[in-house]
Amino acid sequence: MLIGIVFIISVGAFYLIHLLPGDPAAVILGTGDSPQNRARLFKELGLNKPILEQYFVWIKNVLHGNLGTSFISQTSVWSTIKSALPIDVEIIVLSQILAFAVAIPTAMVSARKPDGWLDRLLGATSFTLLSIPSFVVIVLLVLFIAIKLGVPHTGVSSYVSLGQDWVVNLESLALPSFTLALGSFVVYYRVLRSDLIATLQEEYITMARSKGISQRRIMWRHAFRPSSVALLGTAGVNIGGLLAGGFIVQYLLSIPGLGYTLIQSIGLSDYLVVQGIVLVVSVGVILINFAFDLIINIVDPRISRE
Amino acid sequence: MYVAEVVEEHHDRPERKRRLGILFWICVGWIALNIVGAIFANVLPLQNPLFQNYASVNAGPSLHHLFGTDDLGRDIFARVVYGSRVSIEVSLGAMLVGFGLGAPLGMLAAYRRGKFDSILTAVMYVFLAFPAIIATIAVLSFWTPRSLLKIIVVVGIASVPLVYRVIRSATMNFASRDFVIAAKVQGATDRRILIKELLPNIAPVGVSFLLIGIATVVTLEGALAFLGLSVNPPTPSWGNMINESLSILQINPWLAIFPSLAMCLFLLSLNFIGDRLRAHFEVSEAKL
Numbered sequence: 001m002l003i004g005i006v007f008i009i010s011v012g013a014f015y016l017i018h019l020l021p022g023d024p025a026a027v028i029l030g031t032g033d034s035p036q037n038r039a040r041l042f043k044e045l046g047l048n049k050p051i052l053e054q055y056f057v058w059i060k061n062v063l064h065g066n067l068g069t070s071f072i073s074q075t076s077v078w079s080t081i082k083s084a085l086p087i088d089v090e091i092i093v094l095s096q097i098l099a100f101a102v103a104i105p106t107a108m109v110s111a112r113k114p115d116g117w118l119d120r121l122l123g124a125t126s127f128t129l130l131s132i133p134s135f136v137v138i139v140l141l142v143l144f145i146a147i148k149l150g151v152p153h154t155g156v157s158s159y160v161s162l163g164q165d166w167v168v169n170l171e172s173l174a175l176p177s178f179t180l181a182l183g184s185f186v187v188y189y190r191v192l193r194s195d196l197i198a199t200l201q202e203e204y205i206t207m208a209r210s211k212g213i214s215q216r217r218i219m220w221r222h223a224f225r226p227s228s229v230a231l232l233g234t235a236g237v238n239i240g241g242l243l244a245g246g247f248i249v250q251y252l253l254s255i256p257g258l259g260y261t262l263i264q265s266i267g268l269s270d271y272l273v274v275q276g277i278v279l280v281v282s283v284g285v286i287l288i289n290f291a292f293d294l295i296i297n298i299v300d301p302r303i304s305r306e
Numbered sequence: 307m308y309v310a311e312v313v314e315e316h317h318d319r320p321e322r323k324r325r326l327g328i329l330f331w332i333c334v335g336w337i338a339l340n341i342v343g344a345i346f347a348n349v350l351p352l353q354n355p356l357f358q359n360y361a362s363v364n365a366g367p368s369l370h371h372l373f374g375t376d377d378l379g380r381d382i383f384a385r386v387v388y389g390s391r392v393s394i395e396v397s398l399g400a401m402l403v404g405f406g407l408g409a410p411l412g413m414l415a416a417y418r419r420g421k422f423d424s425i426l427t428a429v430m431y432v433f434l435a436f437p438a439i440i441a442t443i444a445v446l447s448f449w450t451p452r453s454l455l456k457i458i459v460v461v462g463i464a465s466v467p468l469v470y471r472v473i474r475s476a477t478m479n480f481a482s483r484d485f486v487i488a489a490k491v492q493g494a495t496d497r498r499i500l501i502k503e504l505l506p507n508i509a510p511v512g513v514s515f516l517l518i519g520i521a522t523v524v525t526l527e528g529a530l531a532f533l534g535l536s537v538n539p540p541t542p543s544w545g546n547m548i549n550e551s552l553s554i555l556q557i558n559p560w561l562a563i564f565p566s567l568a569m570c571l572f573l574l575s576l577n578f579i580g581d582r583l584r585a586h587f588e589v590s591e592a593k594l
Binding site for chain 2: 004005008012127128130131132133135136139140142143147241244245247248251252262263266267269271274275278281282
């Protein structure tokens with residue numbers, strides 16, 4: 001199944017160019033269209049050969065880690081991706097730590113007294129946050145925190161790499177991580193809350209209560225693990241979504257991650273880079289989902305036994 | 307993009323289910339106001355959204371310019387109202403395409419079952435695995451020149467597998483119920499069963515998913531505008547306006563705040579209506 005999907009994605013990424021009207025060579029070359037480049041392109045991709053053969057030439061190169069060389073920047077697509085990907089990973093990891101750290105306790109507070117004033121307040125807040133797109137959040141954050149309050153290293157193009165200075169690096173990634181965390185928090189909170197409420201009505205919880213086990217211990221030791229299956233499934237989809245859809249915050253703050261590179265390449269009509277990023281991100285999303293399926297099976301072994 | 311769809315609702319207030327509540331009708335009214343404003347934008351006493359008045363550039367809100375003016379002296383209020391047109395057109399158009407293709411296929415697959423169902427469902431799940439937002443961006447960025455119609459078609463097609471999945475599972479809940487079998491025994495045609503028996507029953511799920519879908523596409527249009535993949539300036543759209551405001555955020559924050567507010571209120575109303583309707587009809591997404 002996994003291999004099948006990856007295969008279809010590779011076909012999709014490859015034929016993207018042929019689905020669109022116009023001369024593929026002109027699209028691939030973009031602004032780098034010159035007789036020399038054109039000759040090199042035809043030689044590398046075998047554009048004058050039949051389309052099926054072109055795919056096999058291309059997929060063989062891809063499997064050897066060769067995504068081609070950009071005709072515009074003259075650098076290899078793979079090295080471009082390799083330098084951008086860690087930034088995406090860092091933002092996603094930071095945002096997920098933040099989101100889980102807030103979502104789990106708040107969901108527990110809500111589930112303890114469903115429909116209590118705190119639960120209603122949290123419910124209304126999360127519902128409102130659900131309706132605010134991430135680009136609006138980041139624009140307002142930049143406006144109030146970076147511009148009005150003048151907090152250093154949080155504004156546009158203040159990105160510093162992790163190797164250079166890790167404190168400034170964290171500061172420069174604070175706003176994008178917070179923005180993505182906010183969106184994730186809402187989803188995680190709602191999913192975990194409803195599952196916790198359902199779990200807390202199970203008989204073994206009543207049993208644990210009657211034994212006099214503390215509320216906190218029941219929550220963490222008895223109710224949390226069986227309630228986290230939907231949460232993990234959602235997290236897998238959501239993290240994949242952040243990898244694919246996190247480009248907006250990067251673009252706004254000029255953080256040179258994959259999303260930013262993708263938009264730059266679209267602007268330059270650098271087709272090979274776009275194709276490479278589409279391929280890497282799509283495969284990444286699928287691998288993340290697959291990994292979370294495995295984690296779910298470990299957390300709740302009943303699922304794989306069924 | 308599709309995160310909203312994952313958020314499952316938990317209904318633990320059965321006693322309030324029957325009443326939609328005043329907030330529900332306020333939200334319906336707000337959406338109606340937006341749609342009326344979008345349709346009649348050129349009849350309403352608004353200023354020209356493209357007229358550049360260099361005498362008042364980056365002005366704050368005043369009686370003359372309710373929301374102020376942008377860096378080219380254009381009236382922000384008029385642009386926000388005209389901007390709703392793009393969002394509403396794209397979202398309704400894309401959902402028309404998505405439901406037009408996805409809903410009949412989903413109903414048919416759930417009703418017929420067998421090979422037709424298993425092949426179609428497998429194909430749709432493969433498409434679902436492909437990150438739709440990346441595919442949308444990739445196609446739109448190289449399919450030039452861009453137009454509203456192309457955006458509608460691409461986003462609409464990207465939504466087909468999702469619509470298919472929701473409608474199929476909703477239909478499955480009813481397809482083997484007694485009333486369907488009774489209709490079959492009476493000799494009703496497949497077409498009649500699908501339209502007269504099944505369609506009314508899955509309509510609540512369809513409508514609440516439609517509202518979520520519209521909200522998602524409005525957000526997506528904003529995201530596309532950021533990449534310069536939405537309608538071309540100077541045509542206003544909420545996304546375009548927020549994008550334009552970035553370079554002058556420091557001088558004129560109003561240009562960012564008003565279209566953001568318009569978009570958020572629109573999305574909030576849609577989500578709230580969808581949520582309430584779902585609770586009202588006791589539709590459980592857990593069965594998906």
